[in-house]
Amino acid sequence: MxxxxxxxxxxxxxxxxxxxxxxxxxxxxxxxxxxxxxxxxxxxxxxxxxxxxxxxxxxxxxxxxxxxxxxxxxxxxxxxxxxxxxxxxxxxxxxxxxxxxxxxxxxxxxxxxxxxxxxxxxxxxxxxxxxxxxxxxxxxxxxxxxxxxxxxxxxxxxxxxxxxxxxxxxxxxxxxxxxxxxxxxxxxxxxxxxxxxxxxxxxxxxxxxxxxxxxxxxxxxxxxxxxxxxxxxxxxxxxxxxKKVCEKSAYQLLSEQLLLTSSLYQETFTLLYMRKLAAYMMKKRKGTKRYKQRLYQSGSMEELQKVLWLIFGQDNESAYQPGKEVR
Ligand SMILES: Cc1cc2nc3c(=O)[nH]c(=O)nc-3n(C[C@H](O)[C@H](O)[C@H](O)COP(=O)(O)O)c2cc1C
Structure with a gap:
């Protein structure tokens, strides 16, 4: 267009x-x-x-x-x-x-x-x-x-x-x-x-x-x-x-969303919003369905960050390093 x-x-x-x-x-x-x-x-x-x-x-x-x-x-x-x-x-x-x-x-x-x-x-x-x-x-x-x-x-x-x-x-x-x-x-x-x-x-x-x-x-x-x-x-x-260029990955953007949201809103709001947004964004990502329940059950920022990594970063729990972004 x-x-x-x-x-x-x-x-x-x-x-x-x-x-x-x-x-x-x-x-x-x-x-x-x-x-x-x-x-x-x-x-x-x-x-x-x-x-x-x-x-x-x-x-x-x-x-x-x-x-x-x-x-x-x-x-x-x-x-x-x-x-x-x-x-x-x-x-x-x-x-x-x-x-x-x-x-x-x-x-x-x-x-x-x-x-x-x-x-x-x-x-x-x-x-x-x-x-x-x-x-x-x-x-x-x-x-x-x-x-x-x-x-x-x-x-x-x-x-x-x-x-x-x-x-x-x-x-x-x-x-x-x-x-x-x-x-x-x-x-x-x-x-x-x-x-x-x-x-x-x-x-x-x-x-x-x-x-x-x-x-x-x-x-x-x-x-x-x-x-x-x-x-x-x-x-x-x-x-x-x-055609605006953005080189960030979905994981990086979601990690930034999590940080920004938690800096401005209470934890309950942050968790609710981030889970809902991630659920929308994972709709067309193949092989991620099995993490949906874990996403909805994540009850702390740390848990949520880890599930985001599994869905949007690498599907590999042992490679997860808290605080480390992927591109
Ligand atoms: C969950 C949800 C919340 C919505 N909230 C608003 C709203 O606050 N204000 C508004 O004008 N429209 C709202 N809408 C309507 C959307 O802005 C849009 O007009 C509608 O979804 C049609 O576009 P789409 O078929 O591309 O989704 C909402 C729609 C959905 C699905």
Missing amino acids: EIRKIRLGGLLLSSNVLMAPLAGYTCYPFRMLAYELGAGLCFTEMVSANALKYEDRATKRLLLTTEKEQIKAVQLLGGIPAVMEEMAKSELLKDADIIDINMGCPVPNVFKSGEGSALMLDQKRAAAIIRGCKKSGKIVTVKCRTGVREDKMFAAEFARMCEDAGADMITIHGRSRSMMYDGVPYYSEIEQAKAAVSIPVIANGGIFSAEDARRMMERTGADGVMIARYGLENPFIFGELT
Whole structure:
């Protein structure tokens, strides 16, 4: 696919290959990894504006970042324009360069509360949320789907509303809410949305190889792609697409993730996150299935580091030297 930079207000994204927000995964360490490998933009996972308003500790932790993160994009989830505006302008989000508004989450609880993909059915409220968030002076982007029902999709109309309300970019997951996370994305819906607006349109959904990314760009004419689950399975996809060189091995990258995560988060979080990430990354690695249980049972950093070595380094326990990296 053709790699280009994307301008968003005063920001220049280094590539048009974006990493999706993924709840439970796109914490600060993972975003740093994706940026290092070539992602042009990464997002926090969805952060509930209501929970932030009540200063919920676990929710505030989702905002963790440092000055090393090149561009800081926070995804907000919420359905009340006044709360979204208040949070967008709040001290808690002072470090954020970009606020992305979640208008695609299909989960029943979220939908029933009038948040996420439910906003696609209430365009007036969706527009009020965008306008409110824009008052923060930050760049505001929207992530949505092609519609709520598969037999009634309206991505172009929705994209136009977003642009009119002041959105700086829109990402379209090419599936309706009813499709959840399965099925071939509707390329034509994204194509029509791209033709309807002049802000950048990013295409998301079902990209599980470089070839899929190329096809997505070709069929939709989008300005870029957003990789989601495949970014966890094979984070090297960012370098494959952008040609950014990284000579580190999967083991080295995971060892660095472990170090970075444990330096910033508590051990329980670190173990949970690292096990989940490693489980995704080992999916296509032959002969590693037998370590899966050991991975899930690893209850200390030392144990986890050793299992990572067995899966991603050398499948040889006696060659393991704690603290020694492999290339
Ligand atoms: C485990 C998981 C967590 C997700 N969390 C979020 C989220 O926090 N915010 C969001 O906008 N989308 C979220 N998504 C949706 C993805 O960003 C993406 O739109 C979707 O997975 C489709 O892309 P894919 O087919 O390439 O995976 C999540 C998806 C999964 C599987």
